[in-house]
Amino acid sequence: MIRKEVTIKNSSGLHARPSAALVKLASSFSSDFFIHMYGYRVNGKSILGVMTLAAECGAEMELEVDGSDEKECLAAIEQLIEDKFGMKDE
């Protein structure tokens, strides 16, 4: 299991579409993926879980990835967040 602190960088935060992108990506890996934030621990493969974190721009969260492809999974997720979910800022 690996853990990593990240910061949300896109201006609109983790709302519906970025959440969808994150969940889609995470679901393509076999590893379990959880997000820790404000004392919540939500399933990162559940769009509702992710959305209801209501993570805004600048929000800090801890990613927890556990499984055989955990390294690749974490790297891909970090890249997605870094790329601001591939969205133009609105």
Next chain:
Amino acid sequence: MNKYEGLTASEGSAVGPIHIIHSHSPDLDRANISDDQIHIEVARYISAAQEYELELQTLLKKLRGTASEIIQAQALILQDEQIKEEIVSQIKKEQHSAAIAVHHTYSKYIERLRDSASNMFKQRIIDLVTIRERLVEWVIGESSKKQVPIGSIVVAKELSPTDVVSLVDSNIKGIILEKGGLTAHAAIVAQSLEIPCLVQVGRFLDYHTLDGVGIIDGAEGLFITNPDEPTIQQYQYIIEVAKKKRQRIKPSTSPGQTKDGNRVSLHANIEFIQELDLATKIRAEGIGLVRTEALLYGGITHKSEKEQDVYYRRLLEDSTGPVVIRLFDVGGDKIHVLTPNESNPFLGWRGIRMLLDEHDMLHSQLRSILKCAGDYPSRIKILAPMVTNVDEISSLKEEVEKVQNELARYGHPIDNNIPIGIMVEVPAVAIMADAFAKEADFFSIGTNDLTQYTLAVDRTNDQVGGLFQHDHPAIWLLIRDIVTAAKTHGIEVSVCGELASDLLGVSGLIGLGLRELSMKPSSFLKVKGWIREFEMSTFEAFANDACTARDRNEVYKAFRKHFHTA
């Protein structure tokens, strides 16, 4: 290949694709479901989510850009494994209905978002609310309103008359009911439309395996799923042979009478215009009961008067002889259009009780019937349902007079002597038949409700369904008194319940002096043939024994003795 046993409520066999209808919307207020409903509710939720997702995918094809991304996110929420798990586990562990589980689970997330400070996220709440509402709609049966594929075998827990009416339009091949009794409303309609129907198949049904083609074997009371090709062909052959046989039956022109020449007038019960065909083919002497409730099912309150006009007119045009039109008998097992939630609808606001309170509804129906009666004089009779007090008859007569006067003022022809009779279906009326015979112009005995009220048995309740015995000695005794009172006061009396459709029932009724029976068209030829086979004295001897029997078994014994049946 799986075989399920049931009871044949409407004869015949059928082959067709299986179509499941989740009828009976779960009430959002209702607390818990029973153990055996869990798998049904889970299946209901899963299929609702799939239907909804399909709808979103269709929508997606028409969208581009941001809009498409939002819908994609909605679809993703629907597929969300975590929420699926939560909903399914709520159904299983909390025993909530699918609708409640969906509502609770989504509401939980909506609340969480609402608690978050960001306006941006609060705006997202609307997405979740939309999904929640749409999904609940799908779950509670918006999906069931979808068109049923033509030629399907419909499988449902139970069907309301509303459902049956809509199915008739889809030209379905057969009906499988999990619950229901042989005399349930759906079964009666199926019989008269000659749609094969099995009831009480429920205990054995496994919804997960219901797919593809199904077969109804009416002769054996079997529902066969996943049949192999030879079995399908075998049944298609049986169905074809039965069809040819039916076409060869020529209705006899011989009158309804006993072997020694005592006339018994035989009429047909109908509900839909489509049934008139069959009534004509079998040469019914008239329509002994027109159930008008179907006019109400289509709309929220009642069909416009014009539509009623068309219905009654076609009824008269396409039939011969007298036509007995029963006023809206809403309530009880029928659909509740206006009725509030009643803990005991069979003892509640139904029939004449409701009609006298709802003047607009009563007047529009009376106006429509009376206009038609003016154009077809001395053919229509009006029948009032659920009468329990004598003054209900006089009140109804006053209303009829008001409407007649109004029509006359507008120069419309009216039938001044239109008979107004009552259903005898409450024991109070049977017990005081003398008093009622003085007020009513005729009696029509509704043996189904009379049995239900006399024996205190709900015929739709599986647990006590076996106690519903319309040939119980108590019923024979009541009918005897009703007939005596009618004869004393010189009014006509007929029977329009199921009792007039089975041979034992018919035998007892004729023996008790009834000379007019009205039945579902599918029983007509069988009944007529039976009556012509025996002499009046045989029927009378049996009726005598039926009235002195101590229970139903003795009634059956007497029947076997007098008619030498096995």
